[in-house]
Amino acid sequence: MKTIKLGLIGAGGISQAHCRTIASIDGAEFIAVSELVVANLERTKERWGIENTFTDYNEMLKMDELDAVFVCTPTGVHAPPTVAALKAGKHVLCEKPMEATLDAATEMVRTAHETGKILMVALKLRYSPQVIKAKAIVDAGTLGDIYYAETVADRRRGNPGGSFIRKATAGLGASADIGVYALDTALHLMGHPKPIAVSGITSNYLSLHNTWNPVLKETEVEDFGVGWVLFDNGARLVFKTCWCMNMDSLGGTFFLGTKAGLRIGIGEVRGPQDGVRVYGDKDGEFHDETFTDFESVDVFLAEDTAFIEAVREGKPSPIDPDGMLLTNVIIQGVIDSSEAGGREVEVTVPTF
Ligand SMILES: NC(=O)c1ccc[n+]([C@@H]2O[C@H](COP(=O)([O-])OP(=O)(O)OC[C@H]3O[C@@H](n4cnc5c(N)ncnc54)[C@H](O)[C@@H]3O)[C@@H](O)[C@H]2O)c1
Secondary structure, eight states: OOOEEEEEEOOSTTHHHHHHHHHTSTTEEEEEEEOSSHHHHHHHHHHHTOOEEESSHHHHTTOTTOOEEEEOSOGGGSHHHHHHHHHTTOEEEEESSSOSSHHHHHHHHHHHHHHTOOEEEEOGGGGSHHHHHHHHHHHTTTTOSEEEEEEEEEOSBOOOOGGGGOTTTTSSOHHHHTHHHHHHHHHHHHTOOOEEEEEEEEEOHHHHTOSSOGGGGGOOSOSEEEEEEEETTSOEEEEEEESBOSSSOSOOEEEEESSOEEEEOOSSSSOGGGOEEEEEEETTEEEEEEEOOOOOOOHHHHHHHHHHHHHHHTOOOSSOHHHHHHHHHHHHHHHHHHHTTTOOEEOOOOOO
């Protein structure tokens, strides 16, 4: 079996989870790492025994033996290394979300199409047993047509600080950081309908005026975002996300279908303990089913294994980048609408 040789761009927090995972996968290894902060570079090199180190990823991408790279830079810095890597003939696994702006994300997907290389966004929730079960229920037709959904990613006190709160690095806040999980799950279960209009609002009031951590008063991005999304098939989606709130929950994630409804715990407040619940009727009586007995899965292992297999076997991206791009279309719609005072904005899905 050929060993898939990998390069890492960005050796901060999350890259360590990928290094740990790749170390446990037969037939894949990191042979190079690129990082601006020398302490992070040296630590990652020593910890994982990575031979080649670079401070400029363009130099690393000249290594012919690299099959693929993992992009683990902050969200607002995903596009430049991803585009450069694809153009250098490398497959890319890029951390979530795709990027901060729709324009940057579009450039990434366009380059993937032009180069024919794999672009996978690391959406680990796709590999959670709850999401896999819910998708199977929806695909079996149990819900009928989904005409309305609400999707939520919320934390009561969970502004991550660091590179996540700066416009120059993260670009966006909660909507992109955790909101992308909620949006992607909703779109995945709804079959990726095409969004055509969005209205939304965002705020960072609570972080700026918080009483629990002075550092978070420097938050430059939104810590709260909500959107009302209209799709071309007539379905509607409410999207709610926050890093902090004076409330116990923004509500959960649920889908209303013409035959049945489904609730799923994908968040941190209403999480896996909520399992998957289907609400329907049989012979005129309520007929509900609850699935909570899920085995624990290492989602990083599942995600990285899927990527390595796709690279080795020449398969398409395990997570279709065109579908992922819809999360950027909607998030951009929320930001643009918020800047327009919450008024509805039309959104356009890029075509390639
Ligand atoms: N999948 C998950 O569970 C998960 C969890 C946390 C973060 N993330 C995502 O991972 C990304 C990184 O988050 P993090 O927590 O690791 O951030 P981080 O700030 O800890 O690490 C980012 C690293 O990238 C480096 N970097 C920045 N520009 C660079 C460049 N041009 N070349 C090389 N290195 C560069 C920084 O110096 C830093 O070490 C974000 O997009 C975030 O949304 C995903």
